[in-house]
Amino acid sequence: MTVWSQLVGQTEAISVLSTAATAAAELVDGTGTAAGMTHAWLFTGPPGSGRSVAARAFAAALECTTPGGIGCGECQGCHTAMSGTHADVRMVVPEGLSISVAEMRALVQTSARRPTGGRWQVVVITDADRLTEGAANALLKAVEEPPPRTVFLLCAPSDHPDDVSVTIRSRCRVVALRTPSAAAIAEVLQLRDRIDGETATWAASVSSGHVGRARRLATDPAARERRDKVLRIPINLRRLSDVFDAADDLVSAAEADAGQVSGTRDEVEKDALKTALGAGGTGKGAAAATRGSAGAIKELERRQKSRATRTQRDALDLALVDLAGFYRDVLVTSSGSTAALNHPDHATSSRQAAEKWTQESTLRRLEAVLACREAIEINVKPRIAVESMITQLYMG
Ligand SMILES: [Zn+2]
Numbered sequence: 001m002t003v004w005s006q007l008v009g010q011t012e013a014i015s016v017l018s019t020a021a022t023a024a025a026e027l028v029d030g031t032g033t034a035a036g037m038t039h040a041w042l043f044t045g046p047p048g049s050g051r052s053v054a055a056r057a058f059a060a061a062l063e064c065t066t067p068g069g070i071g072c073g074e075c076q077g078c079h080t081a082m083s084g085t086h087a088d089v090r091m092v093v094p095e096g097l098s099i100s101v102a103e104m105r106a107l108v109q110t111s112a113r114r115p116t117g118g119r120w121q122v123v124v125i126t127d128a129d130r131l132t133e134g135a136a137n138a139l140l141k142a143v144e145e146p147p148p149r150t151v152f153l154l155c156a157p158s159d160h161p162d163d164v165s166v167t168i169r170s171r172c173r174v175v176a177l178r179t180p181s182a183a184a185i186a187e188v189l190q191l192r193d194r195i196d197g198e199t200a201t202w203a204a205s206v207s208s209g210h211v212g213r214a215r216r217l218a219t220d221p222a223a224r225e226r227r228d229k230v231l232r233i234p235i236n237l238r239r240l241s242d243v244f245d246a247a248d249d250l251v252s253a254a255e256a257d258a259g260q261v262s263g264t265r266d267e268v269e270k271d272a273l274k275t276a277l278g279a280g281g282t283g284k285g286a287a288a289a290t291r292g293s294a295g296a297i298k299e300l301e302r303r304q305k306s307r308a309t310r311t312q313r314d315a316l317d318l319a320l321v322d323l324a325g326f327y328r329d330v331l332v333t334s335s336g337s338t339a340a341l342n343h344p345d346h347a348t349s350s351r352q353a354a355e356k357w358t359q360e361s362t363l364r365r366l367e368a369v370l371a372c373r374e375a376i377e378i379n380v381k382p383r384i385a386v387e388s389m390i391t392q393l394y395m396g
Contacts, residue, residue: 002071003057005192007053008050009180016175017057017058021058022070024062038172040154040172041154041174042128042175043055043154044159044174045176047317048211048212048213049179049211052124055154059086062120062151063086077117086117088121090111091124092124111147111150111152112142123153124153124155126155128168136165136168140167182207185203185211185214186204189214193218195219202345208325222260223260226253228346231322233250233323234326234349235353243391243394244387255315258308258314262304270301316386320373322342326346326349327363328342330362331354335359372386375388
């Protein structure tokens with residue numbers, strides 16, 4: 001498996017990136033010119049399309065040490081870049097809800113160093129849309145005059161000025177990822193994750209093109225149960241008092257979903273850090289190292305905690321997207337359209353709702369869900385935004 005096999009349904013992006021990686025390798029080997037390589041890239045695409053996966057795969061291809069390999073997936077360079085331990089590849093995960101100026105300045109400084117592996121210094125910024133204005137300015141300087149062997153890989157939902165400033169955008173080459181088809185997702189679930197055909201096809205069909213979500217639904221019964229609970233909310237709102245129970249269900253489902261994601265990831269990171277710090281050694285040197293590493297581990301825990309807040313919001317957003325999908329299904333059904341449903345497994349409920357509600361009231365409910373997503377995006381407290389939304393879902 002090459003590094004590109006991680007990218008689902010992205011044939012065009014893979015072709016662009018592997019061509020660039022070839023040019024980059026020729027440059028490193030002294031057989032090519034700088035013409036084919038770009039120092040700043042912007043990966044765009046809807047959540048779940050694999051922006052950061054694509055950036056990481058490209059980073060691995062740049063660090064690939066197999067002659068002519070360009071992302072062989074087997075060599076030390078590919079392995080360490082993919083697993084996040086390559087000395088020349090830095091993944092920037094925003095602190096809390098945005099990336100700070102200090103963090104960005106420090107990053108720009110280290111990125112100017114010569115690559116220790118002799119290839120490229122790669123900086124991956126996974127949520128470039130969460131850069132503060134100050135951080136964006138600090139980054140802009142580096143992107144405008146990049147050191148010869150430094151590459152910046154930015155990831156954002158789109159190249160719209162709301163997500164990435166026009167000046168940064170103008171310096172980047174854009175790789176637009178598409179929402180992978182259900183068929184492509186089902187295929188990767190079967191091939192890579194060894195999930196049976198029926199489960200893979202079902203999970204792909206209800207995940208709205210979100211690969212990670214499809215995998216979770218296919219492998220985790222608790223995640224499936226949480227999704228069902230969320231999708232039962234519209235039909236179960238019979239009394240005003242149901243509103244608060246439903247809000248509880250929605251918020252706690254998101255918390256549980258996020259806890260699952262963070263838990264596994266945090267442990268993996270902590271283990272990797274401990275290994276990197278040489279845990280388990282003995283003697284005087286090791287004791288001093290252990291004292292130093294306690295600080296590093298504490299720092300990691302602090303970052304993980306602030307990232308957990310974001311993961312929770314992202315999980316809630318996914319639940320809201322599910323909910324919006326339900327109301328869309330109701331509209332599709334009541335209009336007699338034959339368009340595919342978002343949640344074919346909840347067709348009985350959406351049909352019931354289509355018979356009971358007017359199209360106008362369904363539309364108002366759909367708008368309430370979208371308004372809730374926006375409110376959370378601008379930092380309204382999730383529970384308050386959700387309670388307000390569910391009151392509107394109840395009233396119609
Ligand atoms: Zn390789």
